[in-house]
Amino acid sequence: MKLISADxxxxxxxxxxxxxxxxxxxxxVFMGSTGADLGDLRSRASDPxxxxxxxxxxxxxDAWVVAFCDxxxxxxxxxxxxxxxLGGGDVHWT
Known part of the structure; x- marks a missing residue:
């Protein structure tokens, strides 16, 4: 498995x-689930x-992953x- 750099x-x-x-x-669907608007897509594109x-x-x-990767x-x-x-967002269910 290849490890990907943050960059x-x-x-x-x-x-x-x-x-x-x-x-x-x-x-x-993305914009509705994240609350982002078109301005956010531009202004936050450099925000990790x-x-x-x-x-x-x-x-x-999985279908989205496959479509994007293809x-x-x-x-x-x-x-x-x-x-x-990118870090952050780790959820542990224990």
Whole structure:
């Protein structure tokens, strides 16, 4: 398993954001679930916490991961690796 750097994770998250923006069905779902508006997409695109939320959203559904990774020619485990590299948001159910 390849380990992704934080810099690459941010780049991958920006690609995921771009993919979401181009997806007329998923963009409104993302914006509704995060409370983001179009201004936030532009102004927060360099915010690691916002980029983490993009990856959190993307990785909620395997079909979204597959569609994004196929569009970007990426291995299917990269979004989860990128999310882990951005840190924060770890949930332990114990």
């Amino acid at each position: 690459y994770a941010e780049t991958l998250a920006l690609k995921a954001l771009g993919w979401l923006v181009g997806n007329e069905e998923l963009l409104p 916490a916002f980029l983490a939320s993009v990856l959190d959203f993307l990785t909620m559904d 569009a970007e020619s990426l291995p299917y485990d990269y979004p989860m690796q990128a999310r882990a590299a």
